[in-house]
Amino acid sequence: MLATVVLSAFAAVGSAFVLSTRDGPFGMVFDHCVVDGSVAMTFDDGPYNYHENISDIMTAAGGHATFFINGQNWGCIYDYQDALKHSFAQGHQIASHTWSHADLTAVDASTMETEINKIDAAIENILGVVPACLRPPYGSYNDAVKAAAAAHSKNLIIWDLDSGDSTGSSASVSKEIYDKGKASRTGNILALNHETSKTTVTEVLQYAIDDLKAYGYTKFVTVAECLNIEPYTSVGPAGTPNYSWHCDW
Numbered sequence: 001m002l003a004t005v006v007l008s009a010f011a012a013v014g015s016a017f018v019l020s021t022r023d024g025p026f027g028m029v030f031d032h033c034v035v036d037g038s039v040a041m042t043f044d045d046g047p048y049n050y051h052e053n054i055s056d057i058m059t060a061a062g063g064h065a066t067f068f069i070n071g072q073n074w075g076c077i078y079d080y081q082d083a084l085k086h087s088f089a090q091g092h093q094i095a096s097h098t099w100s101h102a103d104l105t106a107v108d109a110s111t112m113e114t115e116i117n118k119i120d121a122a123i124e125n126i127l128g129v130v131p132a133c134l135r136p137p138y139g140s141y142n143d144a145v146k147a148a149a150a151a152h153s154k155n156l157i158i159w160d161l162d163s164g165d166s167t168g169s170s171a172s173v174s175k176e177i178y179d180k181g182k183a184s185r186t187g188n189i190l191a192l193n194h195e196t197s198k199t200t201v202t203e204v205l206q207y208a209i210d211d212l213k214a215y216g217y218t219k220f221v222t223v224a225e226c227l228n229i230e231p232y233t234s235v236g237p238a239g240t241p242n243y244s245w246h247c248d249w
């Protein structure tokens with residue numbers, strides 16, 4: 001079990017400590033959670049075919065996931081409007097992973113703007129919210145990326161546990177990473193997974209939830225909750241699904 005003594009040492013960064021509100025500060029980089037006992041399970045590179053499966057598994061676990069989604073990567077976001085509405089309605093956090101999964105340190109300023117604005121517009125069209133959290137593809141950022149994030153009222157979210165599911169790790173290796181990871185830290189986990197990995201959905205996720213719960217991690221929360229920051233820069237009425245929207249515009 002997570003030792004009580006370890007958790008109480010983290011009480012100073014408990015839920016009263018707000019790192020970023022809707023007024024800022026922005027452009028910060030977060031690579032670990034601050035709320036003790038929390039696990040933020042994050043899923044990149046979708047929306048894809050297992051989006052609703054992950055939402056349902058996390059909901060059944062009494063928790064919430066965070067999805068860092070693209071506009072056009074494994075699929076086109078407009079083909080997954082219903083899946084996104086499903087997960088959003090369950091309270092999962094929808095966040096930006098750029099439009100086309102570009103390495104933001106390798107593009108010019110105007111492309112960086114397009115990469116940020118185009119996915120924001122798509123998410124707002126579908127869900128009515130604009131994400132305040134952005135995970136730069138490949139975890140790749142520099143001062144220009146931080147400045148762009150700040151200009152768009154966003155913070156950058158990295159991770160402190162990589163399940164390895166995008167770099168060729170088998171399901172058993174990913175499980176081992178959770179096994180080792182749970183004990184090697186002091187009260188919280190910000191985990192990187194990919195919603196495009198079938199074995200993450202069919203084998204690893206439920207195992208990781210059960211494993212971490214048994215060890216004493218009780219709060220499976222969104223990234224925004226585990227950091228005490230805002231998930232969205234604005235929240236408006238959701239759009240009506242429009243199946244003639246497409247990604248080739």
Ligand SMILES: *[C@@H]1O[C@H](CO)[C@@H](O)[C@H](O)[C@H]1NC(C)=O
Pocket residue numbers: 050053198201202
């Ligand atoms: C996702 O859920 C659907 C509907 O319950 C199910 O048919 C499908 O097998 C699931 N996919 C995976 C990869 O678990």
Ligand SMILES: *[C@@H]1O[C@H](CO)[C@@H](O)[C@H](O)[C@H]1NC(C)=O
Pocket residue numbers: 242243244245
């Ligand atoms: C759907 O989107 C298309 C393209 O923007 C637009 O022409 C059409 O009016 C929209 N349909 C509805 C019902 O809003």
Ligand SMILES: [Zn+2]
Pocket residue numbers: 044045097101137138
């Ligand atoms: Zn990615």
